[in-house]
Amino acid sequence: MKFRLPTSLWIPPLLAGAVLLVLWQGAIVVFGLPSYFLPGPGDVVRALVRERDFLLPAALRTGSSALVGFGAAVAGGALVALVLASSRWVKAALYPWVLVVQMVPVVVLIPIFVIWFGANLASVTAISFMISFFPVVAGTTLGLVSTDRGLLELFAVNRATKLQEILLLRLPYALPYFLTGVKIAATLAPIGAISGEFLAGTEPNTLGYLLVVYRSDPGKMPEVFAVALVTCALGFLFVGAVQLLSWLLLRRWHESAVRAE
Amino acid sequence: MAAGPAPAPSPARVTIAALGKRFETGVDVFSGLNLEAAPGDFISLIGPSGCGKTTLLRLLAGLAAPSSGKVAIDDLAPAAARDRLAFVFQEPTLLPWLTARRNVELPLRLHGEPAHSRAVTAREALSRVGLADAAERYPRQLSGGMKMRVSLARALTGHPSLLLFDEPFGALDEMTRNRLNEDLLRLRETAPFTALFVTHSVGEAVFLSNRVVVLARGRIAAELAVPLPYPRGPETRELPAYLQLVARAVAALRAADQP
Numbered sequence: 001m002k003f004r005l006p007t008s009l010w011i012p013p014l015l016a017g018a019v020l021l022v023l024w025q026g027a028i029v030v031f032g033l034p035s036y037f038l039p040g041p042g043d044v045v046r047a048l049v050r051e052r053d054f055l056l057p058a059a060l061r062t063g064s065s066a067l068v069g070f071g072a073a074v075a076g077g078a079l080v081a082l083v084l085a086s087s088r089w090v091k092a093a094l095y096p097w098v099l100v101v102q103m104v105p106v107v108v109l110i111p112i113f114v115i116w117f118g119a120n121l122a123s124v125t126a127i128s129f130m131i132s133f134f135p136v137v138a139g140t141t142l143g144l145v146s147t148d149r150g151l152l153e154l155f156a157v158n159r160a161t162k163l164q165e166i167l168l169l170r171l172p173y174a175l176p177y178f179l180t181g182v183k184i185a186a187t188l189a190p191i192g193a194i195s196g197e198f199l200a201g202t203e204p205n206t207l208g209y210l211l212v213v214y215r216s217d218p219g220k221m222p223e224v225f226a227v228a229l230v231t232c233a234l235g236f237l238f239v240g241a242v243q244l245l246s247w248l249l250l251r252r253w254h255e256s257a258v259r260a261e
Numbered sequence: 262m263a264a265g266p267a268p269a270p271s272p273a274r275v276t277i278a279a280l281g282k283r284f285e286t287g288v289d290v291f292s293g294l295n296l297e298a299a300p301g302d303f304i305s306l307i308g309p310s311g312c313g314k315t316t317l318l319r320l321l322a323g324l325a326a327p328s329s330g331k332v333a334i335d336d337l338a339p340a341a342a343r344d345r346l347a348f349v350f351q352e353p354t355l356l357p358w359l360t361a362r363r364n365v366e367l368p369l370r371l372h373g374e375p376a377h378s379r380a381v382t383a384r385e386a387l388s389r390v391g392l393a394d395a396a397e398r399y400p401r402q403l404s405g406g407m408k409m410r411v412s413l414a415r416a417l418t419g420h421p422s423l424l425l426f427d428e429p430f431g432a433l434d435e436m437t438r439n440r441l442n443e444d445l446l447r448l449r450e451t452a453p454f455t456a457l458f459v460t461h462s463v464g465e466a467v468f469l470s471n472r473v474v475v476l477a478r479g480r481i482a483a484e485l486a487v488p489l490p491y492p493r494g495p496e497t498r499e500l501p502a503y504l505q506l507v508a509r510a511v512a513a514l515r516a517a518d519q520p
Contacts, residue, residue, distance in 0.1 A: 148354075150350050150351075150352050150354040151354055151356065153322075153324055153348070153350070153354075154348070154350065154354045154367075155371070156323075156324060157322050157323075157324065157343065157346070157347070157348045158343075158367070158368045158371045158372075159343050159344070159371065159372075160371045164371055168356075168367075168370075168371075169356070172356070172358050175358075252358075252399055253357045253358045253399050253400075253401060254357070254358075255401070258401065
């Protein structure tokens with residue numbers, strides 16, 4: 001079974017993208033907007049090429065922080081979900097507190113992490129972790145507690161142990177839910193990393209740091225847009241990797257993957 | 262054939278004595294129900310919705326506990342007799358991420374059977390239900406009837422001495438249901454078991470069983486012996502005796518449903 005992106009999935013977004021580019025450039029021409037207010041698509045591409053020696057290493061560094069935070073969020077989120085799903089009482093007692101932690105805004109977390117870990121990549125990774133942790137917990141917990149009652153009874157009639165029930169039934173059943181959570185986390189992890197770098201004022205050679213540098217110069221607006229573009233690309237890379245993993249794991253049996261074929 | 266769990270020595274005896282079951286809502290499903298199934302009996306349970314047919318099967322499978330009275334399989338409590346029974350649910354209850362063969366293997370896998378021997382047993386069970394060629398297909402690639410055959414094959418792998426059927430063919434079209442009924446009786450000839458079969462189809466009940474029990478309001482409202490000889494096939498459904506029994510069962514069901 002080969003992975004083939006259906007044309008209905010890539011032609012419409014490409015066409016819409018082309019229309020948006022035309023509208024973007026058209027707005028600049030029609031309203032006479034200066035480059036320091038809204039650079040044109042060409043300006044952004046030129047900035048991207050011009051600053052590539054800074055942007056590429058920065059993307060790698062930011063991507064690494066996001067990847068570590070994301071990995072920790074996936075592993076930690078899945079573990080917490082297992083604990084939450086272990087009993088109704090545990091879930092009732094702990095889930096609201098997981099929500100409370102999620103409610104704390106990043107701008108509040110950043111100074112706390114900077115005090116705890118210093119203004120370095122550890123803080124950035126921690127922020128990336130915090131921002132992408134909850135979707136994994138929420139998705140996986142939902143999956144673990146939604147196991148089909150008939151299947152649970154099948155396991156009960158066949159005298160399955162609790163461990164067999166978890167490994168052979170609850171975990172595979174929760175897999176699509178878990179992957180949905182991971183997909184959302186993948187979009188958030190790079191955002192968390194760049195926000196952390198921007199607000200915590202961390203080391204140079206990161207996208208967040210470049211953003212701080214570029215925004216201080218009004219003539220560098222195309223570069224700011226170039227950073228946005230690179231961040232988007234980073235996000236797409238994360239989501240694409242998760243999408244591929246999801247396809248590999250679900251392609252044979254889950255309706256979502258089967259329909260995408 | 263590779264060794265599965267030890268084959269059951271003989272079909273089971275089922276004893277239900279003075280059975281009472283009260284739901285958490287305070288509703289009494291049964292109060293003082295008595296029913297005895299002799300080894301090899303094929304008993305169909307019919308009755309209006311909500312009369313307790315499924316609850317009775319769940320009590321026998323140990324999925325629910327009686328509030329009073331006794332339920333026993335070969336004089337053992339259901340929890341102690343689980344290796345003697347198999348349950349065929351209303352839905353095929355197949356794990357969608359496993360192939361048909363691996364679904365059939367599941368009970369053996371849960372009992373710690375080695376991979377190779379359980380694969381052989383599962384293939385053999387699948388060929389008995391006519392699905393040898395579909396062993397490596399996933400449930401989504403199977404029709405409703407094929408899924409139910411897989412479910413049946415899975416139930417048979419453990420050589421149960423008691424099979425509990427909770428309206429397994431209810432969602433199938435009549436042709437498929439009839440064919441599965443015939444297959445079920447054919448399978449029973451080679452591996453005898455006692456059966457309790459819940460259905461809403463009077464024709465199916467009469468075709469399969471040697472006894473039809475009509476349940477209503479938590480008690481046995483009527484019982485009908487079906488003296489048609491086994492083996493039974495499609496021609497059985499055309500016999501006047503069969504048609505008369507169906508008519509009697511329908512009348513008993515209608516009488517039981519009267520307030």
